[in-house]
Amino acid sequence: ELLTLTTPWVRDVMELKHLDTLRSRYTTKLPKMLDVNGYLHGHFNQIKADRETEDVDAEFATGTGRISSDDPNLQNIPVRSWHPDAAVNYGNLIRLAFVPAIGKRWWKADYTAIELVIRASLAGDGPFIEEFRKEHPDPHTATAVRALKGRWDSMTSTERTRYRGLYKNVNYMIANGGGPDRLVVTSGYSVSRAEAEQLMESFYVAHPAIRKYA
Numbered sequence: 739e740l741l742t743l744t745t746p747w748v749r750d751v752m753e754l755k756h757l758d759t760l761r762s763r764y765t766t767k768l769p770k771m772l773d774v775n776g777y778l779h780g781h782f783n784q785i786k787a788d789r790e791t792e793d794v795d796a797e798f799a800t801g802t803g804r805i806s807s808d809d810p811n812l813q814n815i816p817v818r819s820w821h822p823d824a825a826v827n828y829g830n831l832i833r834l835a836f837v838p839a840i841g842k843r844w845w846k847a848d849y850t851a852i853e854l855v856i857r858a859s860l861a862g863d864g865p866f867i868e869e870f871r872k873e874h875p876d877p878h879t880a881t882a883v884r885a886l887k888g889r890w891d892s893m894t895s896t897e898r899t900r901y902r903g904l905y906k907n908v909n910y911m912i913a914n915g916g917g918p919d920r921l922v923v924t925s926g927y928s929v930s931r932a933e934a935e936q937l938m939e940s941f942y943v944a945h946p947a948i949r950k951y952a
Contacts, residue, residue: 757828760816764832771809777839780812812836851877853913861951865944878906884944885937900927908941912952 771778783806807813815836816829838844854877858866869880882898882905883890890898907925911917916924918934929937942949 760828760832764810764816768810768835778810778836780807781809782807851875851909854909857913857948857951861945861947863945863947863951866948878902878909881905881909881941881944885940903927904929904937905941908937912938912941912948 768778773779816832854866855870857863858870865880865884866877869875869877879902882901885905886901893901904925904927907921911921918931918938921934921938922929922931
């Protein structure tokens with residue numbers, strides 16, 4: 739993925755691979771999963787033991803107690819293109835095809851960054867703890883605002899989206915022991931190693947309790 743920053747043809751190959759994945763997993767398969775009324779019904783599975791006792795193929799079950807989904811996997815519907823700078827966000831176009839029935843709404847349940855909640859509690863990080871006490875916490879935007887200081891207020895919507903995404907990566911990267919090199923490869927954004935180091939250092943400046951705890 740690092741080669742995409744300097745070698746145009748590698749970027750083209752990556753985009754072709756992404757488009758082929760969307761075609762094989764979604765655009766050719768989803769129409770075949772519709773029922774007689776044109777609706778798509780995914781299946782939700784809990785722990786592996788439940789699937790095995792029901793004498794059902796346990797391929798899609800998990801051994802951790804987390805809910806999984808299949809036919810299709812509704813937890814893995816694309817939200818963006820393979821690269822944020824791509825001209826067309828084909829991944830999001832696939833997601834837009836999923837709509838609830840008339841008069842219905844989507845319902846989403848999540849642990850809301852449980853790893854970050856635990857880390858904030860263990861480290862005694864005031865800003866994170868305060869954020870997670872809100873009714874609708876957004877730790878990634880909060881991190882970006884603190885780390886960028888006054889720059890956030892003057893940024894465009896596109897810039898804010900980019901930096902929120904970057905600091906989301908930084909949040910989890912640090913929580914899982916990653917460093918700048920890993921951030922460059924996995925962030926999904928065009929980031930140099932120098933910028934990755936700067937992002938991680940600005941995070942620690944904004945959250946000194948996390949630095950001390952780490």
